[in-house]
Amino acid sequence: MKSSLKQIASELNLSTAAVSKALNDYPDISKNTKKRVNTYVKKIGYQPNTHARFLRTKKSQTIALILPNTTDSLLSTIAEDILVKAEYLGYNILVSCSKESEEIEKRLVNRFLQQKVDGIIMSLSSTTSDYSHLVDIQSNTTTLVLFNTTARTVNCNRVYLNDKEAALNATNHLIANGCSQIAHFRGPLTPQNSIDRYLGYREALNSSKLPFDSEKILLAEKGNAEEGYTLAKTLYNKKITIDGLFCFNDALALGAMRFFNEKGVKIPKDISIMGFGNSNISAYSSPSLSTVDHEISTMGAKIMEVFLDEEQSKKENEEIVVKKILLKNKVIARESTLK
Amino acid sequence: MKSSLKQIASELNLSTAAVSKALNDYPDISKNTKKRVNTYVKKIGYQPNTHARFLRTKKSQTIALILPNTTDSLLSTIAEDILVKAEYLGYNILVSCSKESEEIEKRLVNRFLQQKVDGIIMSLSSTTSDYSHLVDIQSNTTTLVLFNTTARTVNCNRVYLNDKEAALNATNHLIANGCSQIAHFRGPLTPQNSIDRYLGYREALNSSKLPFDSEKILLAEKGNAEEGYTLAKTLYNKKITIDGLFCFNDALALGAMRFFNEKGVKIPKDISIMGFGNSNISAYSSPSLSTVDHEISTMGAKIMEVFLDEEQSKKENEEIVVKKILLKNKVIARESTLK
DNA sequence: AATAGTTACTAAATCGTTTTAGTTTATCTT
DNA sequence: AAGATAAACTAAAACGATTTAGTAACTATT
Known part of the structure; x- marks a missing residue:
């Protein structure tokens, strides 16, 4: 039932040291003994006690x-x-x-x-x-x-x-598809990935000589669909006009899309939306969500x-x-x- | 740096046994000693070695x-x-x-x-x-x-x-909303939850005297949105007429919904769809997905x-x-x- | 004052491994 | 044949905790 080196050793008329060394393939154990030990060990399904081993190693x-x-x-x-x-x-x-x-x-x-x-x-x-x-x-x-x-x-x-580059590519994709007033739902303030995606977005605007407007940057603390919905509503109620939106992740984008769908804002005709991360569900929303994929x-x-x-x-x-x-x-x- | 009972014991002029007992609140250690040990232990941030402890306990x-x-x-x-x-x-x-x-x-x-x-x-x-x-x-x-x-x-x-009851309620909800030809994307054959949801579906049909049609039961092995899309396509291509669909989970339902949206089938007018599980995203699809929630x-x-x-x-x-x-x-x- | 009973400890064994330092036996040198 | 070398082991310590059995120093009892 409970197997230990000691038990195996007594069964094979060896010392525990010999059994341990046989299992760990030490050179001072004969080939024959190693074979004897290994076959017996396999037979009874012995596995070393990890806690005991830790204590030494x-x-x-x-x-x-x-x-x-x-x-x-x-x-x-x-x-x-x-x-x-x-x-x-x-x-x-x-x-x-x-x-x-x-x-x-x-x-x-x-x-x-x-x-x-x-x-x-x-x-x-x-x-x-x-x-x-x-x-x-x-x-x-x-x-x-x-x-x-x-x-x-x-x-x-x-x-x-490569968050910055990926965000740059995403924003450029929006620009290439005719957007010039692009909002960004950014992630939390501290993490590097959130900062980098924001910087990528800004760089894209810059290199296309599009104006940057801080009103179009909204902060997403949680990054779920619910928050995306709420932020889209905020934009809408403030009557901030946009024709594109790049989100920190897909969940935010899907939440925002839901809001715009509800209000009859046409996607992508009125507003184009980019997610980030290519989550499972993004291909199956209506409309399906453009996003950035990463060989995850x-x-x-x-x-x-x-x-x-x-x-x-x-x-x-x-x-x-x-x-x-x-x-x-x-x-x-x-x-x-x-x- | 590395703290052990031995080290603490020597520091406090005690035996390791006394320290161990103090920490484990044994009755044969004086209150004063316990206090001394506990404050010192807290000071140096000692945590017992779990592996050593395992060996005994x-x-x-x-x-x-x-x-x-x-x-x-x-x-x-x-x-x-x-x-x-x-x-x-x-x-x-x-x-x-x-x-x-x-x-x-x-x-x-x-x-x-x-x-x-x-x-x-x-x-x-x-x-x-x-x-x-x-x-x-x-x-x-x-x-x-x-x-x-x-x-x-x-x-x-x-x-x-309570998979059976939940599935029963879900199917009844479809029936109460006017569906009489309800398909089911069931989960894998072996697991109990999949079987029970299927049984709940059948019971609902039964108690409303609706005919059961095995053609309307499709098997989902993976249970993701992609599979939901594919199964919906299968139904559609086989021209199996339905006015309701109850899925093993939300992902399948969202995939199916995407397919019907694409084909111009109106949800819920032409087909009503029920998911299962109330996943985060289900409230934010277009249309939003009815489902069963479970105090998860x-x-x-x-x-x-x-x-x-x-x-x-x-x-x-x-x-x-x-x-x-x-x-x-x-x-x-x-x-x-x-x- | 002798005995019993408490209190508050300590010594040492133990858990199941690994590893160092022998030890035995056989074999090889010279 | 004595000493050195090698092969194949064994004995015992160690890791860091817990726990049993014991003990010294008091206190209480008669």
Whole structure:
């Protein structure tokens, strides 16, 4: 029933040390003994006790994944890929949710450092503005990989979208389709991705010599459909005239579209709408939503790759090189922008 | 830097045993000593090594959460609640994804049993038809809580929707709004929730003396918007006349709606559409989608409650009573059914 | 004053691994 | 044949907590 090295050792008339070494392929164990041990172990389905092993090795084969929320379509897609890849590699993944709170995020990081996880993979909360906890992680020799919502000023592994370029492309797509008065529902003020998308939008206006109008910038704190609906209503009630709208994400865009549909504003004839992220549902709204896609399907794999690289370097005592991986983007033109 | 009982003990001129007992509030430690220990521990931010503790207590303070996927809106909402609650209670959550595969699900269960997690919280994969692994969990005295996609034939804790009743209500809502030829996009064949929603649909037809037509039942394996679109196209091309459609979930309904919108079929005038689950986006489609809501916001809390109850019973050596918790449902009538 | 009973600790074993430092036996040198 | 070398093990410590059994120093009882 309960199997341990001790039990196996007594069964095979060996010491626990010999069994342990056989399983870990030490050179001072005979081939014959290794075979005996391995076949017996397979037969009874023995698996080493990870806690006991940790006590000696300090390797937990565990990665902490900290997400600001689990409901965002992009995050949950990436999370799934990480989970599947990690499982395949024999890692356990501890998942925690910071609820977009800097305080909780810091508490979680602290806890995982105490618990000595091998690494922390994290998308920053939208309210995080101080990065001291990230520095803590690095000085603890715990591997850190940031993704999606990352920190520019901290020199650590990052896998992220080229938010500025993608936003530039999105806005340019609106301009190319005849829009000249383009509003932007921007994301929260602190996170880098939100800032970058805003900057991309501004750069697009600039390079086409379109005037910038701060009235056309609305702040979305939550980034869900409900908020998109409300912000569209705000624009409408203030009678701010626009012919294009670029949103921080698809959910905002869908909410806004719903409002305009309700008011009889024609999309894309009166207003063209661009989302961001190419969420599952975006192709199936009415009208279907134009958006920017990001090879999200490769992101999870790339995150794990960066993580494993650093673990490998640490094991071999090589110098650690920080990796910064930028994903490509592609405008997906659908009905909401094609007149 | 690295704190352990030993280090604290030497600092306070105590034995490790005394420190451990002080922290665990043993009666044979003086109040004064307890206070000394607790204040010092707080000062240096000591947290016990969970692995070392496990070795003695066999309690890992860890729960495994196994999901068939992480992208489904319902699952990710519940997952977030569980994560937050667990964090608050000091539990770690190991999350894994079975990718809707019975084989992976069984492998994961096996692994977590070997790892001696305190409990397993799981939504079954849609392809799981053999439940021997669930019995394994129970005979391992590991606490098991199933939710959402559950097994009827295994006597274990369940927190689930009253799928049959909810489907009955949804279908009745269509009938009450004048539909008599109602199609159903049903979920996969094996899972209980899919079967129950189908049975609820049939019962509604029955009790209103409406004829049942197997041609109007289409099977959705994946349950996403793309599939909803495809199935609607199938119905349309086969020229199967319907005036109502009840879908296994909102994503299917939204996909179908998109198809009918494209073809100029008027919703709800020509066809009324009901979803299931009240996903975030359902209120913001055009037309907005009628659906069935389930107090999902309470589900995570209820799951944790059931888990903690069983843990408590085990600790006190009480008899274990299996809990089966059924969530209430409510039809949300929106534009897609209101003529 | 001798015995019993409390109080507040400590010593040491234990959990299941890994790893260092031997130890035994056989084989090879010279 | 004695010493060195190699092969294939074993013994025991260590990781950091918990817990059982024991003990010293008091206090209470008779």
